[in-house]
Amino acid sequence: MALSDVSKIERNEEGIATVLGILGQRFGERFQTGQAMRAQHAHTTTYIPTQAPDGVVFAETTEEVQEVVRACAAHRVPVIAFGVGSSLEGHVNAPGGGISLDTSRMNRILAVNAEDLDCVVEPGVTREDLNRHLRDTGLFFPIDPGANASLGGMAATRASGTNAVRYGTMRENVLSLTAVMADGEVVKTASRAKKSSAGYDLTRLLVGSEGTLGIITSLTLKLNGIPQAISGGVCPFPTLEAACNTVIATIQMGIPVARIELVNALQMRAMKAYSHLDYPESPCLFVEFHGTDAGVAEEAELFGEIAQDNGGGPFLWTGVAEERTHLWKARHDAYWASLTLRPGAKGLSTDVCVPISRLAECVAETEADIAEMGLIAPIVGHAGDGNFHTLVLMDADDPAEIAKVEAFVARLNLRALAMDGTCTGEHGIGQGKAGFMRREHGHGVEVMRAIKQALDPQNILNPGKILPA
Structure with a gap:
């Protein structure tokens, strides 16, 4: 299957017309059908062709999400959840038309339980919004996919990023969530307890389901303490193999590295020019350590020794926040540099x-x-x-x-x-x-299809995604 062969789903013209009328009357100015707005809610950061929805609803509560889903279910009309649109594989396209359900106004931080190291947020809260809110608590949310994505979208795509080697992905950091299912009912997948063996793990089922099994309306997230000290730097290598061998040795030695990012020589050339870095045009590792003053210094020195054993170096590291910020901004700007x-x-x-x-x-x-x-x-x-x-x-x-x-x-x-x-x-x-799902999962695709059929028998939740036609 070619990447550009996006799925096409037969449109239910009568149902769509009916739902447009229902939602227009119910939501007024919060329901938009203008061409520019619809195109914006199907835009993709790749070349995959745009398939716009027929209308966009700006929901503000779980109850409003239920209303939209129930209207769409009653008339067999697709509904596609939308966060900020930073996904990369055509996730928010509407191949059969239908309704884009924009959750950006569901942006309240509902609770911060500092003693329990967790918080409860609505899906439209972005990761940067959350960390600004947490700044005075001594806590932070570590998942950093680069873009300022919505937390609902990050859970739906099982996002991760530069900190995942230490803090895990969204799979490990979503403790519980609430979601509106295809029949309009609300499901809460778990409590705030740190562990449970009560029944199926519905949280993990919905995290990564890309809006095809339910629409997330709140999340309970795991938080971490802001480290006392952070050190980081850049280490050049003569070859990619030397850099990768250093990564393997670092992990095997149990050094608790927080970030360890690889860039190849071509990427480094672009970053040097764009972000004004003063490093060789060779494969490099961007590395960061979190912990105590003594701990991060020791870890940086150990990493430098491992790099040297593999022909790399010198490893120039710093604990100065401004200098580290410059390095990681350069790493996050790699797309624009490229x-x-x-x-x-x-x-x-x-x-x-x-x-x-x-x-x-x-x-x-x-x-x-x-x-x-x-x-x-x-x-x-x-x-x-x-x-x-x-x-x-x-x-x-x-x-x-x-x-x-x-x-x-x-x-x-x-x-x-x-x-x-x-x-x-x-x-x-x-x-x-x-098109690659069957090669990766084999008969597991049929198991996924059975789950989809059981939870969304009318195929109205983000149809045409994940499962091959």
Whole structure:
């Protein structure tokens, strides 16, 4: 399946017309059908064609989400949850039309339980909003996918990011959630207890379901204490293999690294020019440690020794907050830096994840594939997880170039699967990677389809996503 072959679902014109009338009367100005608004709610940061909904509802409460879902269920009309639209695989497209349910106004922080290290938020709260609110409590929420995504969207796509090697992904950091199911009923998946063996784990079922099983209306999230001290820096390496071997040794020695990010030589060249960094144009690791003053200093020194044993270095690290902020802003700006390598091109961002013992091999083969195909595609990676991204720069108006890029991405996905990895470590499936689900999960796809059928028999919740047609 080509990435551009997005699913097409037969439109229910009569049902859509009826629901547009119901929602327009009920929500007034909070229901929009203008072309620009509808296109905005199907926009995607890849080249996957836009498939706009027929209307957009700005819900403000769980009860309003229930109203929308019940109206759509009664008339068999699709409903697609929308956060801020930062997903990468066509997650918010509406292949059969229908209603985009925008949760951005459900942005209240409902409770912060500092003693229990948790909080309760609505889905429209963004990660930056939450951390600003928590700043005076001595706590923070660690999941950082780069974009200022909504927490509901992050849970729906099982997001992670640079801190995942220490703090885990959204899977580990969502303790409980409430969701409106396809019949309009509300389900609360768990309590605030730190563990439970009571029945099926509905929280983990809905985290990562991309809005296809239920629409999240609140989340209970795990929090962490802000570290007493943080140190970090950049370490250059002669080869990708040397950098990856350093990552493996660091993890195996039990050094509690908080972030360990890989950039290849091409990505480093772009970052040097864009963010004014003074490092060699070679593979580098961006590293950060959290803990006490003595602890982070010791960990940085140990890491430097490991890097030196693998031919890397010097490892220049700092505990000065402003200097670290500059380094990590450069890392987060890698996308924009990469676009300067081919002005006017569009970037297709894709990711895979493999066991860290296969990371060097997978990245090296991918670089060779990029060179052989004549593509410009810098690489960055959450090396501690074996997860890496390529940003393929292309002319999105050239069908021949699109076909070449699709062939490259397909080979990358198959390469990761052959190494006992996954076709996506954190971007999710959406439309773009549905064609690789059967190769990765085999008959497991039929189990997923049975769950979808049981919970959403009319297929109204974000249809055309995750499961191959």
